[in-house]
Amino acid sequence: MAQFDDGKDQDALRTIGEVAKATGIKAHVLRYWEQQFPMLKPLTRSGGRRYYRPEDIELIERIDRLVNREGYTLKGAKAALRETPDPQAAAQAPAAPMPAADHAELVGKLKTIRDDLKAALAA
Numbered sequence: 875m876a877q878f879d880d881g882k883d884q885d886a887l888r889t890i891g892e893v894a895k896a897t898g899i900k901a902h903v904l905r906y907w908e909q910q911f912p913m914l915k916p917l918t919r920s921g922g923r924r925y926y927r928p929e930d931i932e933l934i935e936r937i938d939r940l941v942n943r944e945g946y947t948l949k950g951a952k953a954a955l956r957e958t959p960d961p962q963a964a965a966q967a968p969a970a971p972m973p974a975a976d977h978a979e980l981v982g983k984l985k986t987i988r989d990d991l992k993a994a995l996a997a
Contacts, residue, residue, distance in 0.1 A: 876893070876896035876897045876931055876935065877896060878892065878896050880892065884928065885928055887917065887925035887926065887927060888925065888926045888931065889923070889924065889925065889926075890904055890905070890916075890924045890926070892926075893926045893930075893931060893934065896931075897931070897934060897935065897938065899934065899938055904934065907934070907937055910948050910952070911933075911937060911948075911951075911952060911955070913933065913955065914930060914933055914934065914937070915930075916930050933955075936955065937951055937955070940954055940955070
């Protein structure tokens, strides 16, 4: 996560210069990414000044990770972002119910693991 040492609240809006400094991504790259990634839309005020919200900064960091660390092309990064637009929401999505047969098998495996751990601790 980008670290801002400007004394502002974590939820404060940030200028493009502040985001560039905190993330190490040059301002012209951020402007280019705004053109390439339609989901990256910072607030704009009079004069076209950009203000990035915390969720914009998180998206910038995801794009940076995909493109500069994982080797995605811009097209590939766009596709990856469309597949899982918000990893936190995906992680919080309710799991599909487990069939009863799988549930019983899982319970049996867990009990075996519990017994093995109990025996190992007793030894």
